[in-house]
Each structure stands twice: as C-alpha cells, then as structure tokens.
Amino acid sequence: MIRPFRVGIAGLGTVGASVIQILDRQNRTVAQRGGRPVQVVGVSARDRAKDRGFDLSRFTWFDDPLALARSEEVDCVVELIGGADGTAHEVVRTALSLGKHVVTANKALLAKHGSALASLAEEKGVSLAFEASVAGGIPVIKTLREALPGNRVSRLYGILNGTCNYILSRMELEGLTFAECLKDAQRLGYAEADPTFDVEGFDTAHKLAILTSLAFGSKIDAEAIYVEGISSIAPLDLAMAHELGFRIKLLGVAERTETGIEQRVHPTMVPKTSSIAQVMGVTNAVTIDADAVKELTLIGPGAGGDATASAVVADIADVAGGKAGTTFGRPVADLEAAPRAPMQRHEGGYYIRLTVHDRPGVAAGVATRMAEADISLESILQKRSEMAATKDPHGRSGAPVPLVLITYAATEASIRSALDKISRDGLIAEPPQVIRIERE
Amino acid sequence: MIRPFRVGIAGLGTVGASVIQILDRQNRTVAQRGGRPVQVVGVSARDRAKDRGFDLSRFTWFDDPLALARSEEVDCVVELIGGADGTAHEVVRTALSLGKHVVTANKALLAKHGSALASLAEEKGVSLAFEASVAGGIPVIKTLREALPGNRVSRLYGILNGTCNYILSRMELEGLTFAECLKDAQRLGYAEADPTFDVEGFDTAHKLAILTSLAFGSKIDAEAIYVEGISSIAPLDLAMAHELGFRIKLLGVAERTETGIEQRVHPTMVPKTSSIAQVMGVTNAVTIDADAVKELTLIGPGAGGDATASAVVADIADVAGGKAGTTFGRPVADLEAAPRAPMQRHEGGYYIRLTVHDRPGVAAGVATRMAEADISLESILQKRSEMAATKDPHGRSGAPVPLVLITYAATEASIRSALDKISRDGLIAEPPQVIRIERE
Known part of the structure; x- marks a missing residue:
C-alpha cells in the first residue's frame, strides 16, 4: 500500500x-x-x-x-x-x-x-x-506557471479584489455613492470593519506582485507598485464612463514597457465590450496578453471559503503527486531583478474630470494647457446642470461645472504637468479627477 | 549535464x-x-x-x-x-x-x-x-485535469468552434444570413471549403467528448452526444433573441442529470449578460459549474497556429518535467462508464419560433397544445409584418407570420410531442424552429 x-x-x-x-x-x-x-x-x-x-x-x-x-x-x-x-x-x-x-x-x-x-x-x-x-478559485497561478512557457507575456491585468468590484458594480448599477455601497458591503460581509486594505488597493497590490513575478519571470517587487484606491470615485465618474462607452474597475496591471516592468493598481476605465468589463459583483478576473496565445481571460470567484479551499486542495494534490514544480515556475536564481518602470513614464489614455468655473475662456484655457504639454484630446464633454442653465441668458451660473476630457496616449508626467498648470491658472474649483484608460 | x-x-x-x-x-x-x-x-x-x-x-x-x-x-x-x-x-x-x-x-x-x-x-x-x-490556446484540459480535484462538476458548456461563433456573431451584428457569413468565413480562412464538420457541430462534439471525460471522470463517449448545427439559424432568430435578452451561440454542453450524463451540441440561447455571451468572433470560451468553485469561465483563442502551438509547447514542458500525470486525470480503470442521459429527457427552457397561418384561433390552438403537454409559457411574441397589417381591417393577411414562444423548463419529449400535434393540427406553415435556452 x-x-x-x-x-x-x-x-x-x-x-x-x-x-x-x-x-x-x-x-x-x-x-x-x-x-x-x-x-x-x-x-x-x-x-x-x-x-x-x-x-x-x-x-x-x-x-x-x-x-x-x-x-x-x-x-x-x-x-x-x-x-x-x-x-x-x-x-x-x-x-x-x-x-x-x-x-x-x-x-x-x-x-x-x-x-x-x-x-x-x-x-x-x-x-x-x-x-x-490570488483570485480565490481561479487557477491563475497554475496558468501562468505551467500553461504559458511558450509565451512572452506583454501585459496582464485583473480584477483581484471582490470588495472593490462589488462596490463599483453597485455604484454603477444603482447610482449610489462610494460610502453607501461600502456600508452595504460591510453589512454583507464583503468588506472589513476597517476597509482600507481593500478599498485603497493594497490587497490588489499584493496579488499583483505575485502575478507579475510569474508572468515576467521577475523577482517579486511589491514596493515598486503604484497604488491608488477607489474611494475618490464619484457617481458622476460612473455616469460619464457609461456615456463614453467605458466601465470603471479597480485593476492591477503589470506591463512590460521599454523602461522595464510597470506595476500599478488604480481605478481604470475599460471598454464596455471587453471581457473584463462584464465582470460584476465580487467576481474576479485576469486577462493575460502574450505573444503566442494573444489574449486569455479567466473569470471566477475571488473569495469565499469553498472557492479558496478548492485552490488549496488542487495545490495539495499537485504537491502530493510531485507535480507543483518550482515556486515561481523557474529556479529562484533565474528570476530577474527587472528594472522598475516609473509611473511618471506610464503612457496611456486618460479620463480627466475637471470641476471648472463656469465662465468664458475656461475650456479654451484648459485645451491650451493640454496642447502645450503635447496631449491630444479624443473628446471633450461639458455638462451644464439644468438649474445652472436657467440662471442667465448664456446659461452660465458662475458655479463650478464638470468638464471631462478623454486623451489619446499621453505620459503620466505630461498629464500631471498640464494639470498643475491648469490648477495654477485658477481654472478649476476642485482637485482634478484622473482615471487611466486601459484598452484591450 | x-x-x-x-x-x-x-x-x-x-x-x-x-x-x-x-x-x-x-x-x-x-x-x-x-x-x-x-x-x-x-x-x-x-x-x-x-x-x-x-x-x-x-x-x-x-x-x-x-x-x-x-x-x-x-x-x-x-x-x-x-x-x-x-x-x-x-x-x-x-x-x-x-x-x-x-x-x-x-x-x-x-x-x-x-x-x-x-x-x-x-x-x-x-x-x-x-x-x-480543445479550445486552442485556452488551458482548459489542464484546468479540468489539475485545478479542480476538490470539485464535483455539475455542468460545463463552451463555445468550442470559432467558425460557428464567427458566423453567428456576424449574423447578429450585421443582420446577414447564414449563407452570406459562411462565404465570408471561407474567404477569410475561418471555414473549410466543405464546412459541414464545423457548422453542423461535429467538431464541437469531438471536443465536448474530451471535456466531458475530464470533468466527470467518465469514459469518452462521443457517440452519446446529441448534435445539431447552426445552418438553420435565421436572421429573424437572432433578432428575436436580441429582443428577448439573449444571444445565440453554438454550445457544447455536458451536464450531470438524474438519469446520467447529458452531452449535447446545439445552437443555444444564452442570457446577454452572461460571460459566455460576450464572446464574439473566432474566440472560444468554456464555463465550468462546480460545487466548490461555483462558476469558472476561460476565454481565449480557439484556433490559430501560435495559440495552438502554445498549448502544444506547454504539454511538451509538462511531459519533459514528468508533470503531465495520467491522461484523463485518473487511471483509465477508474473512468466510469456513466449512463447516458437521453436527449428526450433533457429539461430546460425553449425558444420556439412557429410560422403560423394568420387567422383567428391559431395562437389559441398553439397555446392549448402547449398546455396539454404541461408546458408553461414565459412569453409569447407575435410579429405581424407592416405590409400584412394593411391588408384587412383586422390586420390579417392570411399569409404565414412568426409566432415566438419562450417556455419555462420543459422536457424535450414534451416539446416534441406538442409540436407534432401543432403540426398535425395544420396550424403551422413551416417546420418549427426550436432553440434550447441555457441559463447561468
């Protein structure tokens, strides 16, 4: 026996x-x-x-x-x-x-x-x-470690925290605020009494650090991760996202760029038609972009006793059979200390929601600063509230109104520099809301 | 060395x-x-x-x-x-x-x-x-064989043939006929000169037979599979699906039922909001329902040289490392000869599109036959063409018009028996279109 x-x-x-x-x-x-x-x-x-x-x-x-x-x-x-x-x-x-x-x-x-x-x-x-x-019952570790040796991964991104996805889903579907949804999440046991770890993105960052190592064959480098949570997301951002053909998800993203490996966690606009945009509630998902397999998406439960235990039991069976292999899919000595790509060098599309003073020349002033920073705009949306529109013959109330910009690919540094100038010009009444766009 | x-x-x-x-x-x-x-x-x-x-x-x-x-x-x-x-x-x-x-x-x-x-x-x-x-670059074999030993699988269903999904996607998005889309698929190299194997569901059936064995620990039994292709799908079915909140996909479905294991390949109405409904074009997807992991969906390229080679190379690496394990995840002697659940015993919702003679009492006649067979209707939609509506004061032309029924769960046998009677009653002008509904 x-x-x-x-x-x-x-x-x-x-x-x-x-x-x-x-x-x-x-x-x-x-x-x-x-x-x-x-x-x-x-x-x-x-x-x-x-x-x-x-x-x-x-x-x-x-x-x-x-x-x-x-x-x-x-x-x-x-x-x-x-x-x-x-x-x-x-x-x-x-x-x-x-x-x-x-x-x-x-x-x-x-x-x-x-x-x-x-x-x-x-x-x-x-x-x-x-x-x-990572990602509870989804076999994403096994997939990255064992199913893709023939691939060079260029990017991976995922919904790795069910609490955040639950909150964002409910905000979107019911037009509620972050605070209201957080309270419900706590009541349902989806969020801790102190929700910081989840909603500020740290939990996602831990998981991303692990996936990055497996995907790129690099040493785990959790400290390199740029982290931003979802507490600043307003119902207006979700409404604008809807209008522009996006959904907002808290993503962990790891990407191979010219400067090194970029790791970031932040609220993200994703095209409504993408696989990952369909993932609602506490469900998790990971998409892997790689040269041979092109795009692979795994969707499943990110938490819960049984789903997590399912992953534990699969590991036990693999280990019992001597089939787990090396921890990160290769010997530790082979893990690269890959250069960190600094967030300032990140390049991508941006959603920027400004709260501007409602007076002549403001939109022009904003557009000029963007142009100076070499940022091309894909679209500009100005929403004037109906109440404001009744105040004067030009529909201006002088009260702050939202101005939303969607940019073509630009660097984080140029966006930050343009926004600093716009702020110093006195064109905006509140700090800008900036949400990065991730395309398929 | x-x-x-x-x-x-x-x-x-x-x-x-x-x-x-x-x-x-x-x-x-x-x-x-x-x-x-x-x-x-x-x-x-x-x-x-x-x-x-x-x-x-x-x-x-x-x-x-x-x-x-x-x-x-x-x-x-x-x-x-x-x-x-x-x-x-x-x-x-x-x-x-x-x-x-x-x-x-x-x-x-x-x-x-x-x-x-x-x-x-x-x-x-x-x-x-x-x-x-199966499913090209998607690691679905590995997932079923290695990632789910802690699970009892209750059902799996998948889009396993890119040609069919491409054709159905284009029919839906562009309102084209099956023949038009097939021609394009052939021109683009997505379909063979003789497309029978793909469009009539046989390719999906081969793949389903393999997945069934892995998911249920049963001996491969390809001959047990009920197979129906997509060549009968009309643009009107896709339009009706859209109106009713569904998409039509050619699915391979394997399910554990009370009578045994049910294996079937047929065009299927899936809720528009399901993960699998989002999968368009030549992409493949598999959803696994299991007790611990609940629902797991894998989406990726189902064909193409590089994606398929990616899977081959992963196998080579596993085999080289002695990590492939037994062929079907357990010794052949342990594979069960599971009883086949006959298609007549299949139970589920049905979309039925009848082409009825446009005269008084027809809808009542149809509804009566359904009731006699103990089939409950979730909805009935009668579409009368605008041209027909101008012909007489009651809007009746006498020409055949579509009558669409959505049923609650009913057995295949009862549906077939009701439709036979409706046909013998002389209520319909063409053979009925029957599309099974698969819910999440």
Whole structure:
C-alpha cells in the first residue's frame, strides 16, 4: 500500500474548515490526481472549542501552530493563518526548513517574503504552492506557471479584489455613492470593519506582485507598485464612463514597457465590450496578453471559503503527486531583478474630470494647457446642470461645472504637468479627477 | 549535464511550424518549466521542399512519420497530422507502444480512441497529453485535469468552434444570413471549403467528448452526444433573441442529470449578460459549474497556429518535467462508464419560433397544445409584418407570420410531442424552429 500524504492545517477559519470537508468528500479524486491518498492528520487554530460543524477529534490538535509545523507526523503544512509576518511567516519558514511542503493562501506573506521562501523551498527540495493566494478559485497561478512557457507575456491585468468590484458594480448599477455601497458591503460581509486594505488597493497590490513575478519571470517587487484606491470615485465618474462607452474597475496591471516592468493598481476605465468589463459583483478576473496565445481571460470567484479551499486542495494534490514544480515556475536564481518602470513614464489614455468655473475662456484655457504639454484630446464633454442653465441668458451660473476630457496616449508626467498648470491658472474649483484608460 | 528531452514532430503545418519557432525563442523558459532542455531532433511532413520560413536541415528528416515514431532518437512524438484514424492513429499507437511520450492536438483521435490510447500510455508508463486538442490556446484540459480535484462538476458548456461563433456573431451584428457569413468565413480562412464538420457541430462534439471525460471522470463517449448545427439559424432568430435578452451561440454542453450524463451540441440561447455571451468572433470560451468553485469561465483563442502551438509547447514542458500525470486525470480503470442521459429527457427552457397561418384561433390552438403537454409559457411574441397589417381591417393577411414562444423548463419529449400535434393540427406553415435556452 502507498503511504498517504499527511497534511497538517494551521488555521481553521472558513477556508480551513472547507479544506477539511472537501478532502473528505473528494478523497478519491484527490488521491487519483495526487497518485496517493491524502490524509489530514493534524490541525491548529486559536479556539479549539469553536463549533465548526464537524468533529475535530480524529485529528491531532496543536495549540501551537509551530508545533504542527515541526510535527514528524506531517508531510505538508497548509498555512491559513494570514499576515505577512509573525506566526504565519514562522510556521511557513519552520516547515520548509524541516523539509516539509507548504501550501498557503497568504498573499501578504508571498508578496513580502516570496523570494526568500522560494529559495528555502528549493534548497530543501520541497514545494511551496500558493494558488489560493490570488483570485480565490481561479487557477491563475497554475496558468501562468505551467500553461504559458511558450509565451512572452506583454501585459496582464485583473480584477483581484471582490470588495472593490462589488462596490463599483453597485455604484454603477444603482447610482449610489462610494460610502453607501461600502456600508452595504460591510453589512454583507464583503468588506472589513476597517476597509482600507481593500478599498485603497493594497490587497490588489499584493496579488499583483505575485502575478507579475510569474508572468515576467521577475523577482517579486511589491514596493515598486503604484497604488491608488477607489474611494475618490464619484457617481458622476460612473455616469460619464457609461456615456463614453467605458466601465470603471479597480485593476492591477503589470506591463512590460521599454523602461522595464510597470506595476500599478488604480481605478481604470475599460471598454464596455471587453471581457473584463462584464465582470460584476465580487467576481474576479485576469486577462493575460502574450505573444503566442494573444489574449486569455479567466473569470471566477475571488473569495469565499469553498472557492479558496478548492485552490488549496488542487495545490495539495499537485504537491502530493510531485507535480507543483518550482515556486515561481523557474529556479529562484533565474528570476530577474527587472528594472522598475516609473509611473511618471506610464503612457496611456486618460479620463480627466475637471470641476471648472463656469465662465468664458475656461475650456479654451484648459485645451491650451493640454496642447502645450503635447496631449491630444479624443473628446471633450461639458455638462451644464439644468438649474445652472436657467440662471442667465448664456446659461452660465458662475458655479463650478464638470468638464471631462478623454486623451489619446499621453505620459503620466505630461498629464500631471498640464494639470498643475491648469490648477495654477485658477481654472478649476476642485482637485482634478484622473482615471487611466486601459484598452484591450 | 542533464540530457535534453528529444522531440520529434509529425506534421509541419502552421501549428507544427509554430511549435518549432516557439521552442527556439522560448527555449530557456521551456527548459526551466520542464527541468531540462527541450530539443527538436526529428521532423516529418508530406512535402519536404515547402518553404516554411525556416531551415529544416538541423533536424533529421523522416519521409515516413511512422519511422519518426519508431526512432530511437526521439523521447516524445508530437502528432500534428490530424484525423481519427489512419496515419495519425498509427503514429500515436506506435510511439506509445515503444514507450515514447505523445503530445497531440488531435481531437478526432482522442474522441474516438482516447480510452484505448490512455490505457496504452498507462501500461507503458508514458504520458499522452492533448491540451491543444480543445479550445486552442485556452488551458482548459489542464484546468479540468489539475485545478479542480476538490470539485464535483455539475455542468460545463463552451463555445468550442470559432467558425460557428464567427458566423453567428456576424449574423447578429450585421443582420446577414447564414449563407452570406459562411462565404465570408471561407474567404477569410475561418471555414473549410466543405464546412459541414464545423457548422453542423461535429467538431464541437469531438471536443465536448474530451471535456466531458475530464470533468466527470467518465469514459469518452462521443457517440452519446446529441448534435445539431447552426445552418438553420435565421436572421429573424437572432433578432428575436436580441429582443428577448439573449444571444445565440453554438454550445457544447455536458451536464450531470438524474438519469446520467447529458452531452449535447446545439445552437443555444444564452442570457446577454452572461460571460459566455460576450464572446464574439473566432474566440472560444468554456464555463465550468462546480460545487466548490461555483462558476469558472476561460476565454481565449480557439484556433490559430501560435495559440495552438502554445498549448502544444506547454504539454511538451509538462511531459519533459514528468508533470503531465495520467491522461484523463485518473487511471483509465477508474473512468466510469456513466449512463447516458437521453436527449428526450433533457429539461430546460425553449425558444420556439412557429410560422403560423394568420387567422383567428391559431395562437389559441398553439397555446392549448402547449398546455396539454404541461408546458408553461414565459412569453409569447407575435410579429405581424407592416405590409400584412394593411391588408384587412383586422390586420390579417392570411399569409404565414412568426409566432415566438419562450417556455419555462420543459422536457424535450414534451416539446416534441406538442409540436407534432401543432403540426398535425395544420396550424403551422413551416417546420418549427426550436432553440434550447441555457441559463447561468
């Protein structure tokens, strides 16, 4: 008889509990894929007494997750504790050091310590697998690591945070404000009490850092990522996007440019007809542009206990069967320290919403500053409110009105410089809203 | 030094040529993934003199692909000849019998001989990989085989034939007839001179047979598939679909039902808001419904030399690294001979377009027959042409007019029985158009 592959699970939240239940119900399929039976032997969590809906007595209980990581009973530690440092980091490092495989869903850990942990895994000849760390149940890690060796990836972009996509979807469909939708997201459990990590783009940035490394064969470089969240998006921006044929999504984008690898997280205008624009609610999606395969899009659940556990279980089966390969799809020594492309050099289309004083010459003044910075405009939309239009014979109220510009490809630096001048000219009443456009 | 993994390529059409070029340019990445260098050592094709844009002199030339399959120089045979039987089958069988790995893009071969070849591969301890056989560059084989062991799949459906999707997309967007779009597809090289295989759904059926086996762990059973093509689709159906909030796609659908596994290929009404409805032109897509991951959709190029070669190269790297696993994700002995769910037992919504005689009582007669068969109607649309409406005070011309019914879930048998009666009642002037509805 083949010796079973013995798994220890550190962290029994919704994902951990679901991993146990899935391994029970899919035992045969997992064994077929892994080439041997998979057996959970030990578990560790904060609260032993908590009702998880199933019996824990058949597993060895560890009060200390580090003891589980050190246990000789365990071939593979599944780390579901979370956090870039502290216990999670120690558990993973300990397990790898002792020659145990590790499966984790911990994006923060990977984004911060990925290269060091991959080196350790390599040195010890064990696997470090992390499909569940990005985009929940979508097999995007496997796709980037295994399905595209024949491709040179030029760009990837994704909706990697369900909270943000839920908020933007509801703002768009119901004309609500960011604050209203955030409150609902919190009520439904889609957002944390402190939502900063999600809505300000940091969660997306961690995930993007991991995908970038896999896609470009580069060392993880989370600090290089330009990050902007969605809290500044106004219902008016969504209405304008609709009118202009776009939707607004919080994207993580990684792109190979002439200066290096550009990594950025920001609200983005995407064409309404693109695959990624169709992705609404808490769903995640990733599009990969590559030379041979052209465009590949994967859409699925980005979170949730079962979907994340599905990814964990796939990793366990791969590791049990010796099929996980190197952590980032190549030896750590082969990962390049790719030059960072600075955000100021980013080139693309821009949506710019100015709140201008409603008086003669303002549009001309704005257009002149744009022209001076060598920025070509694809369209200009001025919206005058109906109330304002009744105030004087020219329809001017003197009150600030929105002026929306769509530019052709321009650099971030030139856009920023033009907007500074427009601001100094006294043409605008509020800081400008700037949303980058990403085309297919 | 590690011995290179020696590949022989049988068939040098656009895919074969692209495999050689990709292995040249991505050599390092493929070696990193495969754990050793990959080297094309031999090639075989019909015409040695043909200009393929690169030099063949560095490879051993085989006039006879069987000689290549037998060559001791070769560790892995890449079969790109095509066809369910004849040379392709012999090449694959010979290579496997001699303990060589096989990578193939041949869906017809797999659909017909998949189980037997998988047994042979298993017996000889070698891999048989076929990512390129379904949906070109989309890693759907890998996803079903490796990413979902924690899932019980309930349904999968896909746009698996680019020719059909191109034709339906153009019919919809430009209001053209099937014949007009087919001609364009042929001119652009998207359709063969004899398009039967594509437009009548047989190509989709081969691919569906393969996906079904992977998704449900069942033996390939291509003969169980109900197949209907797109040649009967009229511009009026697309216009009605639009009005009713649907798009028409040729789908391959495999579903676990109470009676067994249902496999069917037919034009299908899908909700306009679904991910799969967004897929236009020659692009392919597959959606997988499963218990843990809920819904997963993969979208990408279904054909083309480079996209298909991308899948072939990924297989080569997996096989070189010993990571391909068993052919269908489990030992052949574990594949179930799942009961076939007969089409008559299919249950779902239906779009029915009748061409009825325009006289009193016809709509009532139709509705009565539907009610007798226990079919509930979600909507009824009667379109009377403007010309007809001028003929008499009641707007009736006596000439046949379309009457469209959308049903709630009903069985194929009850629909067929009701339509037979309606036909025998003399209510319709033409055979009915029936299009099944597939909801998310």
